Amino acid sequence: MIEDKNQQRTNLSDLGEFGLISHLTKNFEIKNSSTLKGVGDDAAVIDFKTKKAVISTDLLIKGIHFDLSYVPLKHLGYKSVVVNLSDIFAMNAKATQITVSIAVSNRFPLEALEELYEGIRLACEIYKVDLVGGDTTSSTRGLIISVTAIGEAESKEIVYRDGAKENDLIVVTGDLGGAYLGLQVLEREKAVFQVNPNSQPDLDMYSYIIERQLKPEARKDIPPLLRELGVLPTSMMDISDGLSSEILHICEQSGVGCRLFEDKIPLDPQVISTCEEFNLDSTTIALSGGEDYELLFTISQKDYDKIKGNPNLSVIGYITNKEQGRYLVTRSGEAVEIIAKGWNALK
Amino acid sequence: MIEDKNQQRTNLSDLGEFGLISHLTKNFEIKNSSTLKGVGDDAAVIDFKTKKAVISTDLLIKGIHFDLSYVPLKHLGYKSVVVNLSDIFAMNAKATQITVSIAVSNRFPLEALEELYEGIRLACEIYKVDLVGGDTTSSTRGLIISVTAIGEAESKEIVYRDGAKENDLIVVTGDLGGAYLGLQVLEREKAVFQVNPNSQPDLDMYSYIIERQLKPEARKDIPPLLRELGVLPTSMMDISDGLSSEILHICEQSGVGCRLFEDKIPLDPQVISTCEEFNLDSTTIALSGGEDYELLFTISQKDYDKIKGNPNLSVIGYITNKEQGRYLVTRSGEAVEIIAKGWNALK
Numbered sequence: 001m002i003e004d005k006n007q008q009r010t011n012l013s014d015l016g017e018f019g020l021i022s023h024l025t026k027n028f029e030i031k032n033s034s035t036l037k038g039v040g041d042d043a044a045v046i047d048f049k050t051k052k053a054v055i056s057t058d059l060l061i062k063g064i065h066f067d068l069s070y071v072p073l074k075h076l077g078y079k080s081v082v083v084n085l086s087d088i089f090a091m092n093a094k095a096t097q098i099t100v101s102i103a104v105s106n107r108f109p110l111e112a113l114e115e116l117y118e119g120i121r122l123a124c125e126i127y128k129v130d131l132v133g134g135d136t137t138s139s140t141r142g143l144i145i146s147v148t149a150i151g152e153a154e155s156k157e158i159v160y161r162d163g164a165k166e167n168d169l170i171v172v173t174g175d176l177g178g179a180y181l182g183l184q185v186l187e188r189e190k191a192v193f194q195v196n197p198n199s200q201p202d203l204d205m206y207s208y209i210i211e212r213q214l215k216p217e218a219r220k221d222i223p224p225l226l227r228e229l230g231v232l233p234t235s236m237m238d239i240s241d242g243l244s245s246e247i248l249h250i251c252e253q254s255g256v257g258c259r260l261f262e263d264k265i266p267l268d269p270q271v272i273s274t275c276e277e278f279n280l281d282s283t284t285i286a287l288s289g290g291e292d293y294e295l296l297f298t299i300s301q302k303d304y305d306k307i308k309g310n311p312n313l314s315v316i317g318y319i320t321n322k323e324q325g326r327y328l329v330t331r332s333g334e335a336v337e338i339i340a341k342g343w344n345a346l347k
Numbered sequence: 348m349i350e351d352k353n354q355q356r357t358n359l360s361d362l363g364e365f366g367l368i369s370h371l372t373k374n375f376e377i378k379n380s381s382t383l384k385g386v387g388d389d390a391a392v393i394d395f396k397t398k399k400a401v402i403s404t405d406l407l408i409k410g411i412h413f414d415l416s417y418v419p420l421k422h423l424g425y426k427s428v429v430v431n432l433s434d435i436f437a438m439n440a441k442a443t444q445i446t447v448s449i450a451v452s453n454r455f456p457l458e459a460l461e462e463l464y465e466g467i468r469l470a471c472e473i474y475k476v477d478l479v480g481g482d483t484t485s486s487t488r489g490l491i492i493s494v495t496a497i498g499e500a501e502s503k504e505i506v507y508r509d510g511a512k513e514n515d516l517i518v519v520t521g522d523l524g525g526a527y528l529g530l531q532v533l534e535r536e537k538a539v540f541q542v543n544p545n546s547q548p549d550l551d552m553y554s555y556i557i558e559r560q561l562k563p564e565a566r567k568d569i570p571p572l573l574r575e576l577g578v579l580p581t582s583m584m585d586i587s588d589g590l591s592s593e594i595l596h597i598c599e600q601s602g603v604g605c606r607l608f609e610d611k612i613p614l615d616p617q618v619i620s621t622c623e624e625f626n627l628d629s630t631t632i633a634l635s636g637g638e639d640y641e642l643l644f645t646i647s648q649k650d651y652d653k654i655k656g657n658p659n660l661s662v663i664g665y666i667t668n669k670e671q672g673r674y675l676v677t678r679s680g681e682a683v684e685i686i687a688k689g690w691n692a693l694k
Contacts, residue, residue, distance in 0.1 A: 036399060040600070041508050042437035042584050043403035043498070048395050052383065055402075056390035059448040059482045059493050090389035101406040101493060135406045139491075146406055146448060146493035151390070161388050237389050253387070 010110035012138075021136050023110075024117045028124060028131045032096045034152065035130040044132035046097060051152040056087035058149075062142040070186045073112055075214045077119025080145045083240065085127055086218035086293045088151035090238035092159040094223065097132045097150040098124070103139035116145075127220055157223075157232065159297065164235040164254035168298040170317040171233075171307065173219050175266040176243055177282060180289025181274045182206065182213030208270045216293045222312070229306045236297035244287040245340040246296050248326060254298075257324040260317035260338065262331050287328070287338075357457035359485075368483050370457075371464045375471060375478045379443045381499065382477040391479035393444060398499040403434035405496075409489040417533045420459055422561045424466025427492045430587065432474055433565035433640040435498035437585035439506040441570065442474055444497040448482035451490050463492075474567055504570075504579065506644065511582040511601035515645040517664040518580075518654065520566050522613040523590055524629060527636025528621045529553065529560030555617045563640045569659070576653045583644035591634040592687040593643050595673060601645075604671040607664035607685065609678050634675070634685075 015023060025039050037045040046053070060080055062068060068076075081098055088095040100120055104113065124131055129149075185206045192199050203210060218238075226233065235250050243265070251258055265286045275282040298319055299307065307313045317329075327335040362370060372386050384392040393400070407427055409415060415423075428445055435442040447467055451460065471478055476496075532553045539546050550557060565585075573580065582597050590612070598605055612633045622629040645666055646654065654660045664676075674682040 036502075037507065042434040043401045043440070043496070045438070045505055046400040046402065047502075048400055053393040053395055053400055054390045055393065055444075055446065055480060055495070055497065057446040057448050057480055057482055057493070057495055059450050059484055059491065061450050061484060061486050061491070063487050064450075064485055087389040091392070093390070097402075099402065099404040099495065101404050103406050103408050103411075103491070133402060133404055135404055137406055137408060138411055139408050140410050140489070142487070144406065144408070144450070144486075144491055146404070148402070148404055148446065148495045149390070150402065155383075155394075158392055160384065 008109070008111055012104070012106055012108060012110055012113070015110065020113075021134070024113060024136070025131060028121055030130050031128050032130050034096055035132055038130055038132040039134070044097065044099065046132070046150065048152050052155050052158060054088055054091045054093040054151040054153060054158070056084060056149050058084050058147055060145040062144070067190070068143070070190055071214060073115035074119035074122070077116040078123045078215055080147050081120055081123035081127070082216055082218045083293060084147040084149035085129065085220070086238040086240065088149050089219050089223055090236055090295060091151065091153065092157050092223045092226065092233065092236060093151040093153035095127055095129050095149055095151040095220070097130045099133040099148045100131060101135035101137075101146040103137045103144040105139055105141045105143070108143065127218070157227070159233045159236040161235050161237050161250050162253040164250050164256050164298040164319050165300070166256060166319055166321050167301055168234050168319040169301060169304060169315050170247065170258060170260065170296070170298055170319065171313050172239070172243070172266065172294055172296050172316050173222055173312050174292070174294040175268045175271065176239065176286035176292050176294060177271045177289045178209040178212035178268055179216060179291035179293075180285055181271055181278070182209035182211070184278060185210060185274070186213065206270065206274065208268060209274060212292065216291065218293050219295045222295050225312065231299055231303045231306050233297035233299050236295060239292045239294045239296050240290060242288040242290040243296065244338050248338060248340050250296070250298065251326050254319075255322055257320040257322050258317055258326050258338070259320060260328045262328055264314060264316040266314040355456070355458050359451070359453055359455060359457055359460070362457065367460075368481070371460060371483070372478060375468055377477050378475050379477050381443055382479055385477055385479040386481070391444065391446065393479070393497065395499050399502050399505060401435055401438045401440040401498040401500060401505070403431060403496050405431050405494055407492040409491070414537070415490070417537055418561060420462035421466035421469070424463040425470045425562055427494050428467055428470035428474070428476075429563055429565045430640060431494040431496035432476065432567070433585040433587065435496050436566050436570055437583055437642055438498065438500065439504050439570045439573065439580065439583060440498040440500035442476050442496055442498045442567070444477045444479045445471070446480040446495045447478060448493040449491065450484045450486035452486055452488045455490065474565070504574070506580045506583040508582050508584050508597050509600040511597050511603050511645040511666045512647070513603060513666055513668050514648055515581050515666040516648060516651060516662050517594065517605060517607065517643070517645055517666065518660050519586070519590070519613065519641055519643050519663050520569055520659050521639070521641040522615045522618065523586065523633035523639050523641060524618045524636045525556040525559035525615055526563060526638035527632055528618055528625070529556035529558070531625055532557060532621065533560065553617065553621065555615060556621060559639065563638065565640050566642050569642050572659065576657075578646055578650045578653050580644035580646050583642060586639045586641045586643050587637060589635040589637040590643065591685050595685060595687050597643070597645065598673050601666075602669055604667040604669050605664055605673050605685075606667060607675045609675055611661060611663040613661040
């Protein structure tokens with residue numbers, strides 16, 4: 001949080017719109033043979049061959065989705081890509097291309113945008129996707145990032161939200177609640193820093209949850225893992241708003257009910273200890289925290305043996321018929337109705 | 348410009364994010380068989396079969412790209428879609444789907460967004476494209492619209508910017524300069540209105556150019572027309588920044604030069620008369636005005652007979668080798684070097 005006053009500042013207007021785009025994207029390499037034309041024409045051209053195309057889009061706004069006082073721009077660029085790729089993996093598809101549009105105030109120096117694009121480039125590198133287009137424009141203030149993620153899948157592999165059936169098992173990848181708690185730690189440190197700019201925070205004990213917030217990863221590994229295990233989920237989505245909100249979406253669209261078990265919800269030890277420190281209920285955080293970008297899916301009971309014991313996957317409940325409602329069974333055996341308390345972008 | 352003080356105002360927060368998306372998109376019908384899944388899952392699913400996919404994206408910001416004091420929201424929604432579809436037609440492709448993401452301040456009433464989406468719906472209807480996804484979020488102020496346009500084409504039909512060859516003819520559709528002049532008229536009326544809110548402007552004599560600004564149309568008709576005529580352009584792009592900026596892009600990417608002829612540039616009579624009134628040079632306006640969303644393309648000389656006399660198409664010059672430079676030949680026979688003075692989004 002210490003600003004380097006000697007950093008170089010190049011005015012964006014020195015480059016102009018076309019110079020800026022080509023400057024920012026010059027280190028991006030095309031990695032997918034399906035990308036016939038990337039940046040530089042009116043549109044990108046992609047060859048999906050016999051596969052189906054999967055397309056998702058998101059808009060991130062400074063001050064709403066991120067706070068530049070503690071989100072490094074490189075992390076922000078990385079995260080903007082990753083959260084979109086998560087939607088592609090949630091269709092059980094392979095991510096192949098992205099487009100990125102940004103609007104920035106002229107007060108942003110070129111070097112700041114280079115940082116942002118370095119994060120975008122890194123995500124493209126790690127997730128093996130091609131940047132194929134975008135738009136660069138000015139805003140009266142702040143920073144706006146719009147990402148469209150593109151992927152491909154065989155028709156029979158695509159998993160929607162509406163296929164969950166009674167008695168299916170509910171499975172979640174990884175662990176939950178970390179990203180939200182990481183944000184709480186960062187917000188607290190920001191408040192401390194504003195009071196005492198010389199404070200040197202020791203954040204080692206929060207390293208996992210801070211990374212979950214600042215540099216989340218999308219579950220690129222899950223679609224190939226499921227293929228390898230011979231499991232085709234009956235429904236799937238990613239956890240961006242929070243487990244409770246997402247399971248209600250699956251129930252709503254599939255016309256079913258559910259039972260989740262509190263004691264089955266996977267929590268990292270750092271989530272448990274930080275919840276204690278902040279006096280927060282870890283189940284509430286896991287249910288409503290959001291931004292974990294894990295995958296939530298349902299599978300037929302007959303597939304249970306295939307996933308059993310896999311450290312990436314936790315069975316957290318099962319699907320019921322609609323009339324049985326949507327409940328969380330607590331550690332004490334009480335059934336509590338699940339209500340969406342996910343992060344509401346318009347609150 | 349007279350506000351109806353009795354209009355209904357519903358707070359956005361009354362609906363929440365999910366309620367808002369489904370409310371705004373409920374009147375949208377799927378029209379293309381390639382749309383396997385539209386709004387409502389993590390991503391849209393599209394079947395391009397043997398065709399190639401063409402994808403383009405744009406970001407529009409209130410205060411930079413539009414002024415809500417004279418741009419009705421319905422027109423804005425319509426235009427946001429149309430300017431993106433223009434990029435698809437500029438690849439000689441058919442537009443099939445769009446995604447639309449918006450960020451709005453909570454101060455916007457629901458009724459304003461309904462107006463915006465009514466314009467988006469109308470554009471989908473007229474251009475026969477499906478709305479298949481998007482994102483709705485809040486901004487600290489103003490309105491941000493991000494549109495991704497998706498299209499399809501046979502591989503051999505796609506036209507890039509880099510194929511122009513020496514001696515090719517340079518062709519433009521429609522007429523140029525109208526959209527920019529329409530904006531000048533609207534800006535003047537806004538200034539008059541601010542001084543005297545009771546003024547009743549008579550804009551009949553500017554109807555064509557105001558429509559070019561507020562409700563532009565993209566040249567959906569040109570790819571099928573070219574197919575019908577048996578003409579495959581060697582290069583093509585759409586005119587969003589201005590003729591001079593766009594022809595320089597084609598020359599740059601194709602590694603060629605050009606000669607444009609001032610007396611061949613197509614102008615509407617209303618453009619000529621309004622230029623006289625505003626004491627502006629009509630050629631400068633046609634070259635640098637921008638936002639006309641006509642198509643600029645090059646064809647082999649052997650195809651001249653096929654397009655000759657078509658009222659939609661004007662031959663305005665020819666391609667030279669690179670060493671001969673890029674010049675406009677004026678009415679008096681003087682050769683003036685073409686410099687990009689297109690609208691610069693980062694000026």
